[in-house]
Amino acid sequence: MYKLPVGKFFESIIDWLTQNLGPFFDIINSILTGIISTFETVLLFIPPLILIALMVVLAWRIAGKGVAIFSIIGLLLIHSMGFWEETMITLALVVTSGLLALIIGIPVGIWASRKDAVENVVRPILDFMQTMPAFVYLIPAVLFFQLGKVPGAVATVIFAMPPAVRLTNLGIRQVQKEVVEAARAFGSTSQQLLFKVQLPLATPTILAGVNQTIMLALSMVVIAAMIGAGGLGGEILKGITQLKIGLGFESGISVVILAIFLDRITQAMGEKSQNKK
Amino acid sequence: MAAKQEIKLEIQDLTKIFGRRRKEAQKLLENHHSKDEILEKTGCTVGVNKASLKIMKGEVFVVMGLSGSGKSTLLRCLNRLIEPTSGKIILDGIDITNVELEKLRQIRRTEMSMVFQHFGLLPHRTVASNVSFGLEIQGVKENECRKKALDVIGTVGLDGYEDMMTGELSGGMQQRVGLARALATDPEILLMDEAFSALDPLIRRNMQDELIDLQEKVHKTIVFITHDLDEALKLGDRIAIMKDGLIVQIGTPEDILTNPANDYVKAFVEDVDSSKVITASAIMFKHPERIMDPKDGVGLAIRVMKKNGINCLPVTDSNNNFEGYVHIDTVVKHKKEGGHTLEGIIDPEVPKCLPDTPIADLLPLVISSDLPIAVVNSKGKLEGIVSKPSVISEITGEDVELQEKTVEEE
Ligand SMILES: Nc1ncnc2c1ncn2[C@@H]1O[C@H](COP(=O)(O)OP(=O)(O)OP(=O)(O)O)[C@@H](O)[C@H]1O
Numbered sequence A: 001m002y003k004l005p006v007g008k009f010f011e012s013i014i015d016w017l018t019q020n021l022g023p024f025f026d027i028i029n030s031i032l033t034g035i036i037s038t039f040e041t042v043l044l045f046i047p048p049l050i051l052i053a054l055m056v057v058l059a060w061r062i063a064g065k066g067v068a069i070f071s072i073i074g075l076l077l078i079h080s081m082g083f084w085e086e087t088m089i090t091l092a093l094v095v096t097s098g099l100l101a102l103i104i105g106i107p108v109g110i111w112a113s114r115k116d117a118v119e120n121v122v123r124p125i126l127d128f129m130q131t132m133p134a135f136v137y138l139i140p141a142v143l144f145f146q147l148g149k150v151p152g153a154v155a156t157v158i159f160a161m162p163p164a165v166r167l168t169n170l171g172i173r174q175v176q177k178e179v180v181e182a183a184r185a186f187g188s189t190s191q192q193l194l195f196k197v198q199l200p201l202a203t204p205t206i207l208a209g210v211n212q213t214i215m216l217a218l219s220m221v222v223i224a225a226m227i228g229a230g231g232l233g234g235e236i237l238k239g240i241t242q243l244k245i246g247l248g249f250e251s252g253i254s255v256v257i258l259a260i261f262l263d264r265i266t267q268a269m270g271e272k273s274q275n276k277k
Numbered sequence B: 001m002a003a004k005q006e007i008k009l010e011i012q013d014l015t016k017i018f019g020r021r022r023k024e025a026q027k028l029l030e031n032h033h034s035k036d037e038i039l040e041k042t043g044c045t046v047g048v049n050k051a052s053l054k055i056m057k058g059e060v061f062v063v064m065g066l067s068g069s070g071k072s073t074l075l076r077c078l079n080r081l082i083e084p085t086s087g088k089i090i091l092d093g094i095d096i097t098n099v100e101l102e103k104l105r106q107i108r109r110t111e112m113s114m115v116f117q118h119f120g121l122l123p124h125r126t127v128a129s130n131v132s133f134g135l136e137i138q139g140v141k142e143n144e145c146r147k148k149a150l151d152v153i154g155t156v157g158l159d160g161y162e163d164m165m166t167g168e169l170s171g172g173m174q175q176r177v178g179l180a181r182a183l184a185t186d187p188e189i190l191l192m193d194e195a196f197s198a199l200d201p202l203i204r205r206n207m208q209d210e211l212i213d214l215q216e217k218v219h220k221t222i223v224f225i226t227h228d229l230d231e232a233l234k235l236g237d238r239i240a241i242m243k244d245g246l247i248v249q250i251g252t253p254e255d256i257l258t259n260p261a262n263d264y265v266k267a268f269v270e271d272v273d274s275s276k277v278i279t280a281s282a283i284m285f286k287h288p289e290r291i292m293d294p295k296d297g298v299g300l301a302i303r304v305m306k307k308n309g310i311n312c313l314p315v316t317d318s319n320n321n322f323e324g325y326v327h328i329d330t331v332v333k334h335k336k337e338g339g340h341t342l343e344g345i346i347d348p349e350v351p352k353c354l355p356d357t358p359i360a361d362l363l364p365l366v367i368s369s370d371l372p373i374a375v376v377n378s379k380g381k382l383e384g385i386v387s388k389p390s391v392i393s394e395i396t397g398e399d400v401e402l403q404e405k406t407v408e409e410e
C-alpha cells in the first residue's frame, strides 16, 4: 500500500521553520530563560521555612483553614524528604508557562467569543491539540530549542493553553443575551461591554479555565523532564530509569502535594468570584 | 393625546430578513410570497415585513402580536440593536438608518433607552449601580451617578433598596430597577419589550397602573411591546397589531375592538379579552349544594354543611329573595343555646355581585374575603354562587391547568 508522507510533510515544515526563523527562536529562548531563572532565583533565594510560611498564609487567605493545614504538613514533608529545590524548580516552570498560557489563551478566548469566524477556526485547532498525546509536543520544542527548560516551557505553554481559550470563550458566550443587549442599548462601546459586563460575568468560568490550565501545566512540566527540564520530573525519571523505587515514590508524592496545593488555591479563587455575584 | 401632534419616531417600509440569502428572500417578499414559503425556498426568516409607523411625541404606542410575529425585531430595529435589511428609521425628522456607530451610540445614550422582558440587569452590581449604568457609560462622575440613581430609585418606589444586589429582589422589584435604569438617562423615548410579561398577574397589573401614573408625570414617548390584549388596551393610546412580520392594523383601542381589520385581529380580540368579557353568570354554580330557608332547622343546616365539607350556606326566602349566609359556627352555637330554626342568625354582610359583573371585577371581592360570592340579580333574587378558585383560575388561565394536573396526579 502507498504510504502517505505525513511524517515527511511535518518534517519539512519544521526544517523550514528552524532554518528561516532561527533568530526569532533565539530571542524567545533568551526571554524565556530570563523569566524562568528569575522565578527560580527568587523561589530558591527565600529560605524554605519562610517560603513555606508565606505559601501557607496564601493558602489560608484564599482557600481557608483546611487547605492551610494541608499545606503546612505537605510542604514540610517535601522539605524533609529533601526535594525542596526540585519542587521550586518545577514550580518556577509551572508558573512561567502557566502564566504565558493564560496571557495568550485568555485574549484568544475573548477574540473567539466575539467573532464566530475566529471560533470556527480556533475550535478544531484546540480539539486537535487536546487529543494529541502530551509528549508529542516535546518533539518540535526540542527541534526549535534543543534540550533544557525552555523547550519544556514552550511545550507546556502549548499543551496547557486550550482550557484557557475554551472556557474564556464559553464564559463570555454564556452571558445572558438580554444583559448584553441592555449594555448595547445604553450605548456601551465594545470595550465597555467587555470590561463592565462580559468579563465580570464570565469570571467564574474563566477562573475554572485558569485552574485547568495550571493543572495541565504541572503535568506537562513533569513530563518535560524527558527533554531535560529537571525539577521533580527529573527525579521521577531517575527513579524509573535507575529503578530507584524510593526516589520515584518520594518525588511522586512531592508532585501530588504541589498539585493539590495549586489546585485548591486556583479553585478557591473561582469559588470566591462566584459568591461575589 | 396631545392636541398638537408632532412625530417623534417614524419607520418607513422597514424590513428585516434573517439569514444568508437575504437578497433572494427580499425579491420573493416583493412578489408577495408568504413567510413560510420564503423560509422553505431560501432558509431566511422574515422578521419584519415592510412596516411603516408614525409614533407621536408623548404617546404610548403598543405593538401587539403573537409569539414570532416580529415585535421584538421591530423594536430592536428602532435603536438598531438589529440592523434593518431595508427601509428607514426617522428620529425627530432625521434619518438615522445609516448614521455611523459613534452617532448611533450617542442616540442610544441620550435619546432612547430600553426595558427588557427578563430585566437584563447586571447580577454583580447593586441596585444603584445598575440604575446608573447608562450614566456611567457616558462617563458621568461617580457621585453624580449615585445622586441621579437615588433620585430615580425614589421615582419607581424602591427607596431603601439602593444597596441591595438585584438578585435579592422579587421580579416586580427587579423590573422597577430596569425601569429606573431606563429613566436615569432622561431619554425621550422608552422602548419596552414585554416589560411586564414575566411578572405575576397581580404584580403585573400594579406595574401597569404605575406606568400610567409615571407617564402622567414624565410624558415620555413609549413604545410598548406585548402579546396581551388587556395590557395593550389598558396602556396604549394607539395599538399596532402584527402578524408574520406585517402590521395588520393600527388604531386606537376603540378602533381595534369595534372595527377589527380582519379575522386575525378579530380572533385576537375575542380570545384575549376574557376577564373583561366573561361575567359572573358564566362561571357561577347555578345549583349550589343546598339553598336554605330561614325556617329550616339548625340540625339540617349542620348536616348539609358537614356532608359537603363547607362552612357556610346561602339562605333565601320562599320567593328566592337572597337573605344572606349562615355560618357553621353560629349555627352550632345557636343550636346549643336551644334555637330551632335559622331565623335571627343569617349574616347579610357577604360578598355579592350582579350576574353581568365581569370577572375581572370579582378579583377584589375574592381577595378581601374567604367566602364564596353570591350572584344576586337587580331584583334581589339569588342566581348562583361563584367560588374563589373558579375566579382565580378563570383570570390567570394557568391555574386551571395546574389544578387539573394535580387532580390527575391524585
Ligand atoms: N437572530 C435571529 N436569527 C434568525 N431568526 C430570528 C432571529 N431573531 C428573530 N428571528 C425570527 O424572526 C421572527 C420574529 O421574531 P421576534 O423575536 O421579533 O418575535 P416576537 O413577536 O418578539 O415573539 P415573542 O413574543 O416570542 O417574543 C421569528 O420567526 C423568529 O424566529
Ligand SMILES: [Mg+2]
Residues within 6 Å of the ligand: B071, B072, B073, B193, B194
Ligand atoms: Mg419578543
